[in-house]
Amino acid sequence: MLRIAVWGTGNMGSAAIRSAVAFPGLTLAGVITSSPDKAGRDAAAFAALDGSTGVTATTDVDAALADCDAVAYMASGDIRPDDALADIERCLRAGRHVVTPSLYSLYDPRSAPPEWVDRLTHAAEEGNCTLLVSGVDPGWGNDALAVIAAGLCTRINSIHCQEIFDYSTYNQPHSVRVLCGFGGSMDETPMMLLPSIPTMVWGGNIRLVGRTLGMEIDEIAEEIERRPLEEPVETVMGRFDKGTQGAFWLKVIGKSGGRERIVIDHITRIHSSCAPDWPYPDEGVGDHRVIIDGDPQLTITTRADVPGGTRADGGNTTAANRLLGALAWLVEQKPGIYDGLDAPLQTTLPPEVQAQRWAQ
Secondary structure (H helix, E strand, O other): OOEEEEEEEEHHHHHHHHHHOOOEEEEEEEOOOOOOOOOOOHHHHHHOOOOOOOOEEEEHHHHHHOOOOOOEEEEOOOHHHHHHHHHHHHHOOOOOOOEEOHHHHHHOOHHHHHHHHHHHHHHHHHHHOOEOOOOOOOHHHHHHHHHHHHHHEEEEEEEEEEEEEEEEHHHHHHHHHHOOOOOOOOOOOOHHHHHHHHHHHHHHHHHHHHHHHOOOOOEEEEEEEEEOOOOOEEEOOOOEOOOOOOEEEEEEEEEOOEEEEEEEEEEEOOOOOOOOOOOOOOOOEEEEEEEEEEOOOOOEEEEOOOOOOOOOHHHHHHHHHHHHHOOOHHOOOOOEEEEEOOOOOOOOOOOOEEEEHHHO
C-alpha cells in the first residue's frame, strides 16, 4: 500500500481524495491545505464522502510529508506557478514521489523551461524519487487517447483533441468569471485567452503527441473567437448579463511544414443558448473528443459522470485517477521527471490488487 498525501482541497484535490480512498493499492495518509480554517476537518468533508476517513487536513507540510510515500499535488498553478514549483520541489527533496497537473509547462519536459527542469530533476535525484506531470480537461484526452486513436489509423492528416462544455452548472466563480472571463466585458481579454497563455497550457501536449507519432511540430498558432450573450442568463453562479462574454472557441494549432497537424480546441459556453451555430456535446453539458482525419476517419467521444456531481467533476475524477493510478509504475522508475506518454494508462498493480476495483 502506498500512503498518499493530497495537497489541495479544490476541484482536483477533492477528486484526488476520493481516488486515494478508493483506488486499490493506495491509502490516504494526509491532506495539506493552505487555509487555517480548513485545518482539522476530516478529508471526507472536501470530497463529499459518506462517513469519516480518519484523516484530517493540516497546514503542517513537514508533518504530512513525514507520513506518506507520495504526494498528489492538486493545488492550482494557474496564477502561482512559482509557488507550485517550489512546493513540488520541496516534496521531491523530502523523498516523496509526486503526481500533479499543476505545472502546465511540464506536460512536455523536453520543451519546458530548462531552469524548471533542472531544479526538479536535481530535487528528484536528491530525494531518490520521481515526478509525473499530466493534465486536466482531461490530460489523458490530450495525449494518451490521441496516440491510441492514431494507432488505429493507417494514415493521418490531422488530429483534433476537442472539449465542448457548457459551464452553467460549473460552480467555480473564480475560474469561470475571472480566468475564463464569462460575464465580463467583450472589450477585455480574460487571462486564459491572453496571447501565449493557451500555448503555455496546451502547447506541450501538442509537441508531445507529435514527437511520439514521428511528427516534429515547428510552429504553434492560436485562434480565438468570442461571442457575447444575446440575452441575460441565470446559472448556479448567478446572473450573466446580456452583452457580456457568453462563449469562446479557442484553438491551439500545432503545425509542421506549414500544415495544421495537431489541434487542441475548446468550445466553451456559459449557457447553451450562446453561439448556437457552434458544435454542441452529443449528450448533456459536455464531452471530449479525439477526431482523426485520416484512414479511417475516426472519432472517439468520451464523457464521465459521478454520482451527485457535474460532468466537470467526472472529468476531474478521470484526471485524478490517471495520475494516482500511475503511481505503482512511477515508484519503480529511476529518479527523474516523466510525462503523460511515459506512464502506462493501465496501472501496473498485480492482478489480485487490481481485482479490488470490481464492485461487490
